[in-house]
Amino acid sequence: MPNTGANAYPSRYRWLGLLGSLALAAGALTSGALPAAATGPTLRASGGAGTVLVFAGLTVLTAAWLLLGRSADTPPADALPANALSAEALPANAPPADALSAGAPSGNGLPAAGRSAARTRWLTATLAWWAAPLLLLPPLFSRDAYSYLAQGAMLAGGFDVYADGPAALGGPIAQQIPQVWQHTPAPYGPAFLLLARAAAPLADHPYAGVLLLRLSAVLAVAALAALLPALARALGTDPAAALRLGALNPLVLLHLVAGAHNDAAPLALMLAGLLAATRRRPLPAAALITLAALTKAPAALALPVAWWLATAVPPPDGPPRPTAALRRDPHPAAAGTRWAGTPTRAFRVFRAGPGRAAAPRPGAAPARGHRLRCAAAVLAVAAGTTAAVTAVAGTGYGWVSALTTPATASSWSPSSGLGRLAAALAGIAPEGPVAGARLLGAAVAVVAVVLLAVRVARRGSGPVAALALAFGAVVALGPAFRPWYALWCAVPAALAARTAGARRAVELACAALAFAVMPDGFEPDSAELVLAAGGLVLGAATVMLTEHQLTFQERQPAC
Numbered sequence: 001m002p003n004t005g006a007n008a009y010p011s012r013y014r015w016l017g018l019l020g021s022l023a024l025a026a027g028a029l030t031s032g033a034l035p036a037a038a039t040g041p042t043l044r045a046s047g048g049a050g051t052v053l054v055f056a057g058l059t060v061l062t063a064a065w066l067l068l069g070r071s072a073d074t075p076p077a078d079a080l081p082a083n084a085l086s087a088e089a090l091p092a093n094a095p096p097a098d099a100l101s102a103g104a105p106s107g108n109g110l111p112a113a114g115r116s117a118a119r120t121r122w123l124t125a126t127l128a129w130w131a132a133p134l135l136l137l138p139p140l141f142s143r144d145a146y147s148y149l150a151q152g153a154m155l156a157g158g159f160d161v162y163a164d165g166p167a168a169l170g171g172p173i174a175q176q177i178p179q180v181w182q183h184t185p186a187p188y189g190p191a192f193l194l195l196a197r198a199a200a201p202l203a204d205h206p207y208a209g210v211l212l213l214r215l216s217a218v219l220a221v222a223a224l225a226a227l228l229p230a231l232a233r234a235l236g237t238d239p240a241a242a243l244r245l246g247a248l249n250p251l252v253l254l255h256l257v258a259g260a261h262n263d264a265a266p267l268a269l270m271l272a273g274l275l276a277a278t279r280r281r282p283l284p285a286a287a288l289i290t291l292a293a294l295t296k297a298p299a300a301l302a303l304p305v306a307w308w309l310a311t312a313v314p315p316p317d318g319p320p321r322p323t324a325a326l327r328r329d330p331h332p333a334a335a336g337t338r339w340a341g342t343p344t345r346a347f348r349v350f351r352a353g354p355g356r357a358a359a360p361r362p363g364a365a366p367a368r369g370h371r372l373r374c375a376a377a378v379l380a381v382a383a384g385t386t387a388a389v390t391a392v393a394g395t396g397y398g399w400v401s402a403l404t405t406p407a408t409a410s411s412w413s414p415s416s417g418l419g420r421l422a423a424a425l426a427g428i429a430p431e432g433p434v435a436g437a438r439l440l441g442a443a444v445a446v447v448a449v450v451l452l453a454v455r456v457a458r459r460g461s462g463p464v465a466a467l468a469l470a471f472g473a474v475v476a477l478g479p480a481f482r483p484w485y486a487l488w489c490a491v492p493a494a495l496a497a498r499t500a501g502a503r504r505a506v507e508l509a510c511a512a513l514a515f516a517v518m519p520d521g522f523e524p525d526s527a528e529l530v531l532a533a534g535g536l537v538l539g540a541a542t543v544m545l546t547e548h549q550l551t552f553q554e555r556q557p558a559c
Contacts, residue, residue: 010068014126016546017064018133020539023057024140024258025133026050027535031519033139033146035206036175043143043178045520051531052538054140054519059539061130062250062511067547068126069244069507119240120229127225127248131257135214138207140258142482142521145210146176148262151186152196153203155395161186161193162398173203178522180410185402190393191294192262213260220264221247221256224491227271232495234278235464245506246494250514255484263484266292266299267491273306274464282310282374286381294389297403298488301449301470305463307378308456311371411480415441441477448473465496483513 031050039045139145150166150173159168165183166174174182186193195216202209225247229239246252256264273288285306292299390397419437423430452466452473472489475481490510497503515536518524524532 010122012546013064013068014129016543017061017068017126017130019542020057020059020061020064021130021133021253023053023060023539024254025057025137027053027055027057028134028137028140028258028519032137033141033143033519033521035138036172041175043176043520044522047520047528047531051519051528052535055515055532055535056539056542057535058250058254058514059536060542061253062514063539063543065244065248065250066507066511067543068248069503116238116240120243123240123243123248124225127221127243130248130253131218131221134253134258135218136211137258139210139260139521140519141254141517142259142261142484143176143178144262144521145213145260146173146206147181148192148196148213148260149173149199149203149206149209150177151188151193152198152200154186155193155197155393156200160395160398162395162402171204173206173209176206186399187402188262188296189294189399190390190395191291192265192296193395194389194393195262195265195295210260213262214257217256217260217262217264220268221252223268224252224264224271227268227275228491228494231271231275231278234275235495237495237498241497241503242494244494245497245503246491249487249490249494249510251484251487251490251510254514256487259484261484263296263487266295267487269295270299270302271491274302274309277306277309280310282307282378283381285310286378287385290382290385291389294386298471298474301474302467303378303382304453305467307375308463311374312460413438413441413477413479413481415477416479438479441479445473445477448477462496464492468492468496483516486510486513 027050029050031045031047031054033043034045036043134140147166150169151161153173154161154164154166154169157169162185165181165185166177167182188196196213199209199212202212225243228242228246232239232242252264255261269288269292273285273292276282276285276288286303289299289302289306292302415437416434418441419434420430422437423433426433449470452470456463456466468489471492475485475489478485486509490506493502493506497506518528518532
């Protein structure tokens with residue numbers, strides 16, 4: 001059978017992404033968020049060639065990810081099983097081809113289930129390739145990892161982390177913190193502070209402490225890589241596409257791995273809770289999501305989604321069985337419809353899409369009393385988990401009032417920018433307009449979340465898509481915005497995006513945000529912008545050269 005070379009492109013993009021990651025690593029050695037011993041009291045990196053390398057590598061890595069998405073439907077030849085070209089690759093218990101949608105054999109004889117599994121394994125290995133050069137670096141794009149170390153050391157030393165800032169601690173670790181955060185309390189929940197306290201013995205050795213925190217972030221990213229395909233199968237979406245959008249995402253590599261941000265653990269805990277909910281286990285789901293919220297508060301938005309998934313209407317013959325991925329029987333709430341009628345009819349309803357479902361058969365919906373009892377149990381587990389973790393951490397409930405810490409007077413967000421613009425036009429001090437604009441943004445975000453909840457309740461479906469949109473509203477309209485916050489929207493969106501257009505929108509937004517911050521985490525000056533532009537040009541030239549230098553053998557059919 002002819003091979004036009006198309007299935008060689010993904011492997012080319014894997015190597016291209018690895019080149020970008022290596023360039024990032026090389027540039028970070030001089031332009032990243034280096035320890036104060038290497039930067040002096042200003043904490044500013046030397047930049048120079050390191051900045052050029054970082055932005056060149058960033059351009060190459062992001063382009064490789066986008067190009068990989070373009071060729072994602074064709075796994076590379078070395079990722080396919082040996083019998084990929086044989087119709088015998090179909091499972092023995094597979095249903096007839098006319099009963100399948102994406103589960104039918106493809107043109108090369110490989111069933112979609114096998115093709116998706118091959119792509120998922122290949123993408124997981126690619127994630128490991130791209131992350132490996134970033135593991136031993138100083139932090140990139142932010143100095144937050146040093147703040148985590150300081151907060152852990154403060155908790156171990158008996159300080160009130162919700163009243164005092166790192167300046168109260170003093171010593172080598174406090175020297176790593178920018179002045180704007182020296183007197184601000186911790187904005188994180190007690191679950192994260194317990195993790196940060198484990199790194200307290202290394203607080204006087206910032207580089208070693210950052211490596212320990214990065215290890216926890218990398219383990220959480222590995223959990224994301226395992227949970228995304230599993231949850232995608234439960235929800236009836238493409239596991240490989242979910243893995244590529246949610247875990248192989250440049251924002252994950254740049255900010256969760258290289259930046260060692262503490263968003264990794266709550267994202268993994270949240271997905272674990274949602275997976276438990278799809279398996280009708282609301283109480284473990286509530287405990288996991290509450291742990292995520294006790295690390296970073298936005299995860300609490302997933303709690304009602306878990307309850308909804310756990311109490312969604314099941315198929316008449318019970319919850320989906322292990323072969324549901326082949327039969328395309330997703331979770332009842334996944335496809336924009338409730339289940340109705342026989343399994344065959346349920347499959348037809350799934351294919352019909354949102355808004356075209358038949359009404360559920362009488363008696364299929366769970367009793368209102370059952371859902372209320374489940375909601376009460378979920379709330380009780382969440383309250384119990386909160387009390388237990390807070391008691392173990394010994395922090396008290398000061399974290400509730402400290403949730404606004406990330407929003408300083410100089411913090412940027414769309415609402416803050418709108419307030420500053422209004423102040424400039426009116427010729428007045430910005431404090432009042434910025435505060436008013438932030439309050440307005442928060443109110444609009446609350447309204448958006450409520451409307452999304454009402455929409456899910458009326459249609460009986462789409463909770464994960466609604467969760468992605470709710471996170472998007474909270475992140476975009478909040479008082480402070482950082483690029484890694486977008487992962488709270490992108491990760492559930494990776495599970496909910498069912499069309500190429502939706503996936504492309506997520507890709508482009510994440511690709512643009514990948515270039516939003518400088519390697520040392522500070523605002524750039526004019527010289528650094530010139531260096532960054534030079535890196536962008538160098539990276540773009542590398543990608544164009546790679547794309548246009550296809551060998552004659554790859555362009556020609558080969559047997």
